[in-house]
Amino acid sequence: MHEDIEKILITEDEIKAKVSELGQKITRDYKGKNLMLLCILKGAMMFLADLSRAIELPLSMDFMAVSSYGLSTTSSGVVRIIKDLDYSIEGKDILIVEDVIDSGLTLSYLRKVLLDRKPASLGICSLLDKPKKRRVEVPVDYTGFVIDDLFVVGYGLDFAEKYRNLPYIGILKPEVYKF
Ligand SMILES: O=P(O)(O)OC[C@H]1O[C@H](OP(=O)(O)OP(=O)(O)O)[C@H](O)[C@@H]1O
Ligand code: HPA
Numbered sequence: 001m002h003e004d005i006e007k008i009l010i011t012e013d014e015i016k017a018k019v020s021e022l023g024q025k026i027t028r029d030y031k032g033k034n035l036m037l038l039c040i041l042k043g044a045m046m047f048l049a050d051l052s053r054a055i056e057l058p059l060s061m062d063f064m065a066v067s068s069y070g071l072s073t074t075s076s077g078v079v080r081i082i083k084d085l086d087y088s089i090e091g092k093d094i095l096i097v098e099d100v101i102d103s104g105l106t107l108s109y110l111r112k113v114l115l116d117r118k119p120a121s122l123g124i125c126s127l128l129d130k131p132k133k134r135r136v137e138v139p140v141d142y143t144g145f146v147i148d149d150l151f152v153v154g155y156g157l158d159f160a161e162k163y164r165n166l167p168y169i170g171i172l173k174p175e176v177y178k179f
């Protein structure tokens, strides 16, 4: 275990099992549709890589980079689009792939921006959900794990850009982020 981690919350095996279960559900639900996975960078890149391989359907992928946390553990409330999509989503069945929904500010902003572009449908799949932290409601179609109000890292999730490469999801020792 990494020396900055206090506790592993979700193990590598638990993540694998959940990703496979989500992939099977999505495969059933999107059969015959024009599926495009929309990965929200950077946090969701690991999840997208594994989830996309668990979906047994033809699909396309595109990437959008947004940021609201920067170097902090709380949302600034201002969502910035750093990289927009490469292609139009008009008429496509879009499934947003996120690592975590916390305040809901990122996804609620993105939903508005994306619905204006007239997709055939717009779904949300998030590996983690922290319902206790919600400041705005967001409709989530697929959830991996519901977790408590804890700042977590690993499997794509960062604190100040670090720990994204940990294969599990864990909680940092308080001395790492409280100074
Ligand atoms: O529900 P919210 O409170 O809006 O929080 C969720 C968002 O915050 C994180 O992104 P971040 O801004 O840290 O960018 P990153 O993915 O590049 O780390 C995370 O990846 C989600 O996109
Ligand atoms: O718990 C979290 N960890 C990392 N990034 C985040 N962005 C929102 N919540 C989190």
Ligand SMILES: [Mg+2]
Residues within 6 Å of the ligand: 043, 069, 070, 157, 158, 159
């Ligand atoms: Mg982040």
